[in-house]
Amino acid sequence: MSEIKRKMASLDGACDPFDYVSKELELVEQNLARAILSREQALTDIAGHLIHGGGKRVRPMVTLLAFLGFGGKRISEIVDIATAIELIHTATLLHDDILDGAETRRGKESAYKRYGLKPTLVAGDFLFIKAFEFAGKFDETVVQWTADACAQLTEGETLQGYFNRNPAVTLDDYLEIVRRKTASLFQTGARVGAYLAGAQPAFIDETARYGLNLGIAFQVIDDILDVIGNIELLGKPTGMDLRDGNPSLPIILALKNGQSGVREAFTSPQPSEDQIAAALDVIKVGPVIQQAKTLSKQYANEALISIKKLPPSHYLNGLKTLVQLIIDRDF
């Protein structure tokens, strides 16, 4: 978190979203630490490896800001749902690292690499279950939204699997994958935050739209950083999408532009490190990164438009700043 704060200092210090919800985020941290306690130390260790591994907590932050922005009062409620959303996110990361065979995550060995497939799979299930414990106490509406978001995550993962190393993937396919796999959880956090604060239905919808667009912008930046990012700030090597055959935005745009070497690296069952490095260089010098940045700004702008009519407050300012923070980030 301190890393993001460091980044924030270069923005307008007067509307630092972290400061607005720091007390509530601390309660989320306490919840998370309690949630992963198990009589099986191995489960606590594996879950803790990732939970305490430097996550940005962006999803809880969106949830909290949306709630407080509409004058929500029952803090413990929103803290519980923000906890559930971060637990779901962490569960999917554990399972994603299995799916991708990822060796590193957040600057250290992935749980998959460190503890092996089986314990990591079970720990992911454990976190899903703990999320259910936190989210299941809410009314049917919240339960349904949360379950829908989770189902979308698996449907996004499935669609992404279908386009793994598959050059037929289009920009529309990409956006559909991202809506499901990344943006749905941002969207649900924002939606539930507004709903639990008692916002009008039209406002709830606008806030959900904010979350959706913010989530897409977030993923586009992730994809860009996988090409041009700094390995130390990222906490993992660049080029992972090419290595794993995941259809990222720069790859899709480069394929469309017919940039040489990218198709070969993307479609090869096991691209060599030389192939990957060459493809990354090709992507870097072409127009693709700029095109991707433009797209992320469009979605960021959509997010800002969605919350334009929300009641003014410093939480609203926080939501706005968060958009900027997310598209300017370098990790």
Add this chain to the structure above:
Amino acid sequence: MSEIKRKMASLDGACDPFDYVSKELELVEQNLARAILSREQALTDIAGHLIHGGGKRVRPMVTLLAFLGFGGKRISEIVDIATAIELIHTATLLHDDILDGAETRRGKESAYKRYGLKPTLVAGDFLFIKAFEFAGKFDETVVQWTADACAQLTEGETLQGYFNRNPAVTLDDYLEIVRRKTASLFQTGARVGAYLAGAQPAFIDETARYGLNLGIAFQVIDDILDVIGNIELLGKPTGMDLRDGNPSLPIILALKNGQSGVREAFTSPQPSEDQIAAALDVIKVGPVIQQAKTLSKQYANEALISIKKLPPSHYLNGLKTLVQLIIDRDF
């Protein structure tokens, strides 16, 4: 199910538990079929491979009988929670087949073998999420019990992993694994059934104890069948516990008796088929199967004692017959 009915004919036809809840079980089937619908056909296919693959539906049946035995009226409620419990069970089977590298399940290729690790992992997550959708609409008590049962499943899996191919495993370790991994879901189904029917707290506890003991008896029989079962009735080869290094009851008892060849097959990282066949033969001719059957009868008896004071009804008779059915089964 027809398989179990066939078996039932040899028992007292007047208290066939399937007949008592056949309408409700049909509603569970409809729920399950609806639950696995996804816009990603692959998820529906993988989930359906197992959901429609001939499960015995014992857990839903316990849940329904306990509910109806206490005069429960809101059928759609209990059908929903019975659905959730079967979905959780199926999700764990999908993930278990990954953990065990299982090739067959219920007489056909396992989902893991047929669809591969990644799609099967995601489909398991999908089923967990659908279970949450069904269970999350209940009050906090039901949500907490269900979440606790699920957490126990992962904790049982973890403990079992610790004792994989580990000859230090004791009978107490075994019972702890079984309580968590198998019996907790039976226990929770029975408990929730009684609770939702409005039973007195003392009766709820007794019904839960019935489920716990029934679940332990069920697993002991499963372990016995892995040694002496008929491959066609079982739908999978025998000797799987030795092959996978899972500490089953016959293995633990044979280790305790110092029966030759069992320790070698159990502790070997990759026992040969000859080793497994020899160890199975040794287990079969020794006293172990009889000892295990005695233990299953003890737990079956405990289950019957737990429901002795329940209000008489044909559902109560159904719960009693189910105990007999479970310990007499040959698949």
